[in-house]
Amino acid sequence: MNARRSYLRFELIRTVRNRRVLIFSLVFPILIYLIIAAPNKGENNVSGTGISVPLYFMIGLAGFGTINAVLSSGSRIAAERSVGWNRQLRITPLTTREYFRAKIASSYLLAVVSLLALYVAGAAMGVRLPADRWIHMTWLILLGLIPFAALGILLGHLLTADSIGPAIGGTTALFAFLGGSWFPITGGGFIEHLAKLLPSYWVVQASRAGLGAPHPWTSEGWAVIAVWSVVLIALARRAYQRDTKRV
Amino acid sequence: MAAGDSIQLQGLAKSFKTPTGPVHAVQGIDVAIERGQTVALLGPNGAGKSTTIDMLLGLLPPDAGSATIFGRTPGEAVAAGAIGAMLQGGAVIREVTVRELMSMMAALYPNALDVDEVIDLVGLSDIAERRTEKLSGGQTQRVRFAVALVCDPELLVLDEPTVAMDVEGRRAFWTTMRDFTSRGKTVLFATHYLEEADDYADRAVLMAAGRVVADGPTTEIKARVGSRMIRATLPGIAAASLAALPGVTSAERRGEGVVLRCADSDSAIRALLQAYPAARDLEIAGADLEDAFVELTSAPSSDGPPAR
Numbered sequence: 325m326n327a328r329r330s331y332l333r334f335e336l337i338r339t340v341r342n343r344r345v346l347i348f349s350l351v352f353p354i355l356i357y358l359i360i361a362a363p364n365k366g367e368n369n370v371s372g373t374g375i376s377v378p379l380y381f382m383i384g385l386a387g388f389g390t391i392n393a394v395l396s397s398g399s400r401i402a403a404e405r406s407v408g409w410n411r412q413l414r415i416t417p418l419t420t421r422e423y424f425r426a427k428i429a430s431s432y433l434l435a436v437v438s439l440l441a442l443y444v445a446g447a448a449m450g451v452r453l454p455a456d457r458w459i460h461m462t463w464l465i466l467l468g469l470i471p472f473a474a475l476g477i478l479l480g481h482l483l484t485a486d487s488i489g490p491a492i493g494g495t496t497a498l499f500a501f502l503g504g505s506w507f508p509i510t511g512g513g514f515i516e517h518l519a520k521l522l523p524s525y526w527v528v529q530a531s532r533a534g535l536g537a538p539h540p541w542t543s544e545g546w547a548v549i550a551v552w553s554v555v556l557i558a559l560a561r562r563a564y565q566r567d568t569k570r571v
Numbered sequence: 572m573a574a575g576d577s578i579q580l581q582g583l584a585k586s587f588k589t590p591t592g593p594v595h596a597v598q599g600i601d602v603a604i605e606r607g608q609t610v611a612l613l614g615p616n617g618a619g620k621s622t623t624i625d626m627l628l629g630l631l632p633p634d635a636g637s638a639t640i641f642g643r644t645p646g647e648a649v650a651a652g653a654i655g656a657m658l659q660g661g662a663v664i665r666e667v668t669v670r671e672l673m674s675m676m677a678a679l680y681p682n683a684l685d686v687d688e689v690i691d692l693v694g695l696s697d698i699a700e701r702r703t704e705k706l707s708g709g710q711t712q713r714v715r716f717a718v719a720l721v722c723d724p725e726l727l728v729l730d731e732p733t734v735a736m737d738v739e740g741r742r743a744f745w746t747t748m749r750d751f752t753s754r755g756k757t758v759l760f761a762t763h764y765l766e767e768a769d770d771y772a773d774r775a776v777l778m779a780a781g782r783v784v785a786d787g788p789t790t791e792i793k794a795r796v797g798s799r800m801i802r803a804t805l806p807g808i809a810a811a812s813l814a815a816l817p818g819v820t821s822a823e824r825r826g827e828g829v830v831l832r833c834a835d836s837d838s839a840i841r842a843l844l845q846a847y848p849a850a851r852d853l854e855i856a857g858a859d860l861e862d863a864f865v866e867l868t869s870a871p872s873s874d875g876p877p878a879r
């Protein structure tokens with residue numbers, strides 16, 4: 325087996341075996357969803373929007389859950405560094421590109437599984453969407469997660485195992501809040517302008533494709549995701565390459 | 572010796588910034604190691620051994636000087652899979668079995684050894700299917716050793732490899748090492764045990780406070796730092812008269828006891844018993860390496876506190 329695939333497979337195996345990560349990035353969002361949506365699942369018109377409760381909250385939580393899932397790679401990286409694994413890996417021929425590929429793939433594995441779990445929970449509560457909406461929503465969300473996958477790696481290489489938990493929790497909460505994951509950001513004020521510059525806003529917009537929005541991302545949305553992706557990948561790369569000291 | 576067939580550290584230096592001022596961890600060292608040699612990097616904590624090793628492996632850019640490994644830069648040697656290393660730090664990655672870890676590592680290298688052969692060599696066959704987080708300290712050390720060996724390295728670097736091992740584990744470790752190095756490998760290992768250097772290395776490089784203070788065959792080094800101490804219970808005799816005994820370099824009184832530091836402990840103990848038959852509770856021990864280093868390095872004034 326070649327080096328790249330072997331390391332990729334290794335990371336994926338480790339990802340699915342990590343119970344803590346599975347519980348917090350998969351079970352937790354589902355649990356929140358069930359707690360919020362299940363008691364009112366018969367309600368078909370949330371705040372006059374014409375949207376059912378299960379669909380409304382499934383859309384709302386999709387962004388939060390997947391951002392949480394991809395960022396969790398940071399805490400795993402910090403834990404690996406604390407036992408010196410990162411340094412051990414650095415004296416092998418594994419390249420930066422191969423490392424990033426495996427880390428991003430394992431982040432996405434968690435994101436996809438958490439998204440599917442949410443869809444299943446939604447469907448179980450009666451959410452029915454045309455196939456093209458499911459697909460449109462899913463691929464736009466996954467695209468919007470690129471900056472967060474890079475951010476997870478960046479934080480993992482900058483912070484220690486002790487400090488990364490609160491840092492990731494705080495980052496997720498801040499991005500989700502300012503991105504409109506918890507309540508819609510409207511009104512055209514300063515907060516909305518700020519929100520539109522954040523990738524989380526567009527992840528939340530992406531999930532609105534599930535409501536039938538034909539073009540949930542404006543050109544501004546594409547540009548915001550592209551810029552954040554490029555910048556965060558470059559920063560993560562630099563952080564990884566510099567991170568060779570004893571921790 | 573040809574540059575392509577040796578490891579060369581030339582003028583290697585590294586300082587770290589700390590809140591209390593710069594720490595000069597390594598202060599310009601020159602070391603050359605021929606292919607096939609086993610060299611001990613010997614020194615107390617803070618001598619600069621780990622910093623030197625980090626620069627040799629390309630994990631730390633030197634402030635000055637260079638490291639070359641068989642004619643290549645550290646980065647090139649690493650990319651070619653020529654170096655296996657057991658770094659300082661106690662654990663291995665979790666959530667995988669020993670065999671999964673070894674297989675993945677082996678796949679990263681162009682000329683890796685057979686995984687089962689390595690697992691067998693380090694005595695991990697019984698626990699190859701066990702998860703790494705369930706291993707004991709000694710087993711973990713063996714896994715780390717196996718990780719260093721699996722690439723069939725030209726250069727094997729071990730940073731205090733036996734630090735967490737008991738006596739039995741230490742002996743088993745060095746037996747395995749010997750098997751491996753008999754294949755003509757070049758080995759550099761850091762230790763603060765003089766006996767390990769003496770027993771397993773062809774040559775020792777002594778570091779203290781970021782400098783090489785001695786470099787030569789281990790027997791020579793041992794003669795220089797390996798002074799012995801005699802302890803005895805002997806009340807009423809002045810330290811000065813004990814220091815005058817043949818073979819004794821200095822004497823110190825501690826209550827009823829005396830401590831004699833000896834260049835030649837054989838002559839010293841004969842002279843001691845002849846002159847003072849009342850001496851009892853005799854004890855001869857190798858001098859503490861840290862003490863020996865203090866002696867070796869106390870002459871030149873150091874221009875900064877030592878670091879790791």
